Amino acid sequence: MGTPHNEAAQGAFAKTVLMPGDPLRAKFIAEHFLDGAKLVNNVRGVQGYTGTYRDTPVSVMASGMGMPSMGIYSYELFHTYDVDNIIRVGSVGSISPRLKLRDVVLGQAACTDSNYPRQYGLDGTFSPIADFTLLESAVSAARRLGVKTAVGNLLSSDVFYRRTEDTLAWGRLGVLAVEMESAALYCNAAEAGKRALAVCTVSDNLLTGEALSTTERQTSFTQMITLALEVAVDMAARRA
Numbered sequence: 001m002g003t004p005h006n007e008a009a010q011g012a013f014a015k016t017v018l019m020p021g022d023p024l025r026a027k028f029i030a031e032h033f034l035d036g037a038k039l040v041n042n043v044r045g046v047q048g049y050t051g052t053y054r055d056t057p058v059s060v061m062a063s064g065m066g067m068p069s070m071g072i073y074s075y076e077l078f079h080t081y082d083v084d085n086i087i088r089v090g091s092v093g094s095i096s097p098r099l100k101l102r103d104v105v106l107g108q109a110a111c112t113d114s115n116y117p118r119q120y121g122l123d124g125t126f127s128p129i130a131d132f133t134l135l136e137s138a139v140s141a142a143r144r145l146g147v148k149t150a151v152g153n154l155l156s157s158d159v160f161y162r163r164t165e166d167t168l169a170w171g172r173l174g175v176l177a178v179e180m181e182s183a184a185l186y187c188n189a190a191e192a193g194k195r196a197l198a199v200c201t202v203s204d205n206l207l208t209g210e211a212l213s214t215t216e217r218q219t220s221f222t223q224m225i226t227l228a229l230e231v232a233v234d235m236a237a238r239r240a
């Protein structure tokens with residue numbers, strides 16, 4: 001039994017799924033980090049793979065870009081495929097003077113300019129936050145691996161080609177970086193009673209105008225990927 005967007009069989013996904021926005025980054029992770037990776041979904045070219053990392057089953061599947069796309073894929077992974085943990089492995093634009101290109105950011109929470117949380121009909125503002133266990137696991141893995149991370153707020157925006165000045169205003173409230181999916185992921189995890197975390201790499205610096213190339217976005221985020229995979233191993237060990 002699949003979904004309109006996912007043809008994988010029941011049980012084809014591991015309990016932890018890494019989700020980049022980019023399908024080619026998903027393929028790169030499967031080919032370079034997982035042993036025995038098998039393609040389990042390719043509907044719309046959104047590639048999902050399951051293999052093992054340090055003998056632990058792990059899956060990787062693209063979310064596509066933006067909150068509606070992440071909303072669909074993560075909802076189906078949590079509800080149809082009974083996935084427990086989704087770790088977004090994304091690129092972000094820095095809006096903080098603390099960050100430079102290639103720095104790794106752990107999204108403790110995700111502000112948003114999207115109406116995505118409106119679906120819950122709440123009389124107020126829901127704060128989409130990361131799962132604390134995943135966040136704590138990522139912080140310890142980063143210390144162990146010697147990866148410097150910044151932990152803090154992200155802005156998940158519906159708009160990529162946004163006015164820089166409007167975006168920088170979020171930075172003045174301490175928001176570290178802007179991307180386009182984490183708030184929807186955190187909302188879906190909360191709704192499903194599951195766990196989610198965004199581990200991101202700075203691909204653009206909105207303060208200086210510096211940017212990485214397309215190829216670097218697909219294939220050079222190895223610290224972020226290793227960190228996320230170490231969290232997957234830790235979560236599997238906690239279940240055992």
Ligand SMILES: O=P(O)(O)O[C@H]1O[C@H](CO)[C@@H](O)[C@H]1O
Nearest residue numbers: 020021022065090091179180
């Ligand atoms: O690199 P990914 O994971 O796709 O993430 C970022 O890159 C895309 C925009 O270029 C958006 O999806 C944004 O969130």
Ligand SMILES: O=c1cc[nH]c(=O)[nH]1
Nearest residue numbers: 091092093178179204
């Ligand atoms: O949404 C995003 C993602 C990466 N870089 C940006 O500038 N914006």
